[in-house]
Amino acid sequence: MNRTPIVDLNDGQSFEQAFQAADKQLRVNRQGGKYILMKLSDQSGTIAGMMWNADEKMFESFDRSDYVFCKGRTQIHNGNLQVIVTSIERMDPSEIELSEFERFDAAAADQLETRLRELLGGLRNIHLRALGETYLGDEDLLGRLKSAAAAVSNHHAYPGGLLRHTIDLMEMCQAIGPRYPQMDTELLMFGAFLHDLGKIEELSSGGEISYTDRGQMLGHIVIGIQMLDEKIRSLQTDSNDRFPDELKLHLEHLVVSHHGQLEYGSPKLPVTLEAVALHHIDNLDAKITAYTSVIESDVAADGNWTNYNPSIGRKLWKNRD
Template sequence: MERRYIQQLTPQEQVREVFRAGGKQLRPNRHGALYLQLDLTDRTGTINARMWNASEQLYRSFENGDYVRVEGTTQIYQGALQLIVSRIQRVNSDEVDPADFTPVAPCQVDHLMNRLAELLRGLRNPALRNLAECFLLDEAFLRDLAKAPAGMKFHHAYEGGLVDHVVNLMELARLVAPRYPELDAELLLMGAFLHDIGKVRELTYEREYGYSDAGQLLGHLVIGTQMLEEKIRRSEELAGEPFPAELALRLKHMIVSHHGQLDFGSPKPPMTLEALALHCLDHLDAWMAAFRQCIKEDPNVDSAWTAFHSQLDRKLFKGTPAATAPFGLAAEQSPEPPA
């Protein structure tokens, strides 16, 4: 029977399919009865699932990252599609095609990696160019960068999502910098490259998307500054001279301030022109990606409006098919769901 992918599911549909499990939790309801909550994923996305009247034995019968065969019914809850599970059972990995569970990247990762190297090697500032080269010579870092997502759900949450976000931000920096002559264009470009590098160590993305111990305890802002310090030391060894102290300080500030506000996780708000520009461009690219994904995956296919998204705290207007064509939603421009 032809596989049904998450992006193809509709409300009130009977489902019997294999997914990858993640984020499982065994919780008591208000009456004390246990229920299982987890995320189910395939190559097209993630759906939240719940199984009522669960047991600890069932909870321990599979691990996060395992493949599970699930039976249940879809429904809309708080504006999102979820699956009410009636049965769940672990499946051996040799019984599935791993390609069915690798998130589909809407980008050409090899092309993005080449473009990244081109942009970094075009830097004219010798200190920045030497620093960039230290990253480009690190094969392990480049492998991780090509695989890592930029986020867990809405923010470029697919293999290669991080380099997609980073390169897009660097291209935006090149467009914006000439409009503000006071900006150091090369510093902004390097900051766009560096701002999220800590995510290659903050996130886990081999079996399922999650957070490493370092990610939980430190976060990508701290990890990113540590990685920058490592490469600054390496660039000093290769150049045979100290890296400019103020330049290092400005780069670190861009990493730690790019979330923009203290209550968004930044230990410092942006206090330089380049840090402010980076925050605004990062915010733009992340939210554009989130809006596009919500519109693309909205279950209200017959409505001009999406369902209410609790994480975005709003509905989104989709408009007519012609109006949403730039988002890849027009029938003649969007690829068929994978068979």
């Protein structure tokens, strides 16, 4: 079955093809009419969809994560491409080509795992290296890290995105740290490894990426601190050696302060050089990745500029010729 990937859809284009229903909501408009607001996805990305004049029967005819055959047309709304669905029907998974919908790249994840092992295994600090081995020895944790997303939206919001973000930060720390001899580069790198690790428990990537109950109640910073305490306890039990209290304290501070500001979710402001550096390196990677996504998904007619994006308060230059 020939289909157009979401990333290649254009304004005003009719379609009759399969998607995966990433999310759905039954809503009521101002006139009392019901409609379905949905997110449709494939391997190339996600697009918002609307189905007008819907009812409960239509809404219940498919579930989140189901494959659905849709008819409709694309249109631009508030500067973004969306689809108006006129017909939707649940499909059996045997009717679709799974490779067109699987967003997790197992080969890339394996390469990133190899790089993670190189970075953690190459640490000269024996305590950090041993702690890294404790994390790497947890096969369940590592498997979930390889397939986890780094966010629900904005940046690295896809299966495998968390590990990509983690490796990028660790390599940036490895490159930047030596320029500032007052900083402990290996501590900074390990903080980059730990900073978002709690997201493997905070977010669920089954179907639409969403927050778990634990994620809603605690958040990834608290979860990350709990995981760190658990791994240090496990290391101490296995080695019969006490992990240095001061080193643990600095690792904890890197996790709790990496958002940089109290209003952005950090329980504490960064007060060490490593924590200040980690916050800015993390923010840089997140912003560049998010802005790149805005440019790549923009459908503005002006070839040089994106549409105005209210979430970032500006247009972005996108001409790469």
